[in-house]
Amino acid sequence: MHQPNIQALTPENWKDYELLDCGDFEKLERFGDLVLIRPEPQAVWSKVWPGSEWEKRYHIRFKGRSATSGDWMKKNKNIPDRWHISYKNKEVEIKFRLALTSFKHVGIFPEQAVNWDYISSTVKKFKTPSPKVLNLFAYTGGASLIAKAAGADTTHVDSIKQVVTWANENQELSNLKDIRWVVEDALKFVQRELKRGKKYNGIILDPPAYGHGPKGEKWKLEDHIKDMMSDVVKLLDPEEHFLILNTYSLGFSSVIVENLIKGALPEAKNLEIGELFLNATSGIHLPLGVFGKFRSI
Template sequence: MSEITTIQLLTPQHWKDYELIDCGNFEKLERFGDLILIRPEPQAVWPKTLGDAEWNSRHHIKFKGRSATSGEWLKKNSKAADRWHIEYKNKDVEIKLRLGLTSFKHVGIFPEQAVNWDYISESVKSFETPQPKVLNLFAYTGGASLIAKAAGADTTHVDSIKQVVTWANENQELSGVDNIRWVVEDALKFVKRELKRGNKYNGIILDPPAYGHGPKGEKWKLEDHIMEMMQDVVQLLDPEEHFLILNTYSLGFSSVIVENLIRTSFPQVANLEIGELYLQATAGPKLPLGVFGKFRKTKKK
């Protein structure tokens, strides 16, 4: 009989610079620092809690889609910033992030990931290894990389898009940390090379997209490649002291699928937690934003 898995619903707590105000009718109303945005949200299939009049009066900028993959930002005031900064801190670390209005509705951060950030800093701080090695795959603009580095880890950041790695480097400078290793490469290719080199990591973070491309046209499709990735990644874990986080944002994936992926790739797993990340709107609804699996092993005292 397999070990009982902890199943959780998790949402970020005590983040002064972020607030989901309301969500519904396939949109979300959210505050980043002092700016309030309206963005599309395919998961918000229910009606809005607050009325249209309140949404329209409160927001500063709204995203209007032109196609399934791009659109434009409509500002109430032309002086509203295209780029601005926010902070995140927990009991262990503090980081700063540069946000920006992109043509594909993103602003450079996925706020629900703050739950995973807390797990990363707690893990790094709990290890006896003086400078734990952490690998962040599909690392985007680097929130998780910054958290790991600020907590004291030797951090490697891998993403296939040069522009977002440059963005992550800006966030490193803002946060007052340095010496993160930046790698612009297909994540699966990088992992296979690390296996050949015999490298090990105390922490591995995976937040893969449903679809993606590497810098040389490599194709990533979550359901086609995640099993291969997991089987390779677990071989990079330090056997004595480690953590791993797998986060997926795909309408077709459940936390049970994530559990099966982890257990079949790493049968000796202990302390496995699986569940769903969500954002709690001030107006009431919970907005689901992905499923996760994570586990940690520390040296016995």
């Protein structure tokens, strides 16, 4: 019986991000020059560093009012609400505007740098000039920026207009242009592209556990991901392609992701599955989602 080869991958190229410590449902992180304390539901263990070390290091702390919103508490009023960081790997460099949002995010998921490296190296290897890449549930556009910087003709799809605007700001910061911005429900967009006979060399999916389209369309990961996967694989160019499926859901394992990919495309080559994690300076590891990816080369 086939035993899946499950990997555990952590980013290796970050200079402007560092997970310092995590535990007791919180994480201590450095983004550029600023150190933040944010909630982390997966950090069910105790902190490695003492509380006094956390207190000494942090600049901004998120205090939740509810499960979905809260407030940022600053050590002093001169700390900015917005600031910039950059990410660089062997192929490309991109920049981000970060901001303090009411739902604890700052505009970037640092563990995704593992997938960004996969995207840029794959796009660079393709023989197809300006390979077409589709980024679904694309948020503030890290994967879109990487694909574009590597030379791809990139389409960015997200259902929330404000985060697409944010992604466009990141494009300008990164001295890039001509990413195609689409504000639409991802599933509807894919179905329309299928009817048009479109093909893509790369597809990236980073779906939330729950979400809504711009017209109130409901997304629930376990209810819709099978249909989404069966549709998106039909958009892949048969000769040169890659696909990444990344999920951040406490109920999803890498074996589930493997089964979804194999169910949608049994002939997928060079399949890799596994777990993304961040390696804290304190020595603890923080798991942050599971992935499945494959490519033709």
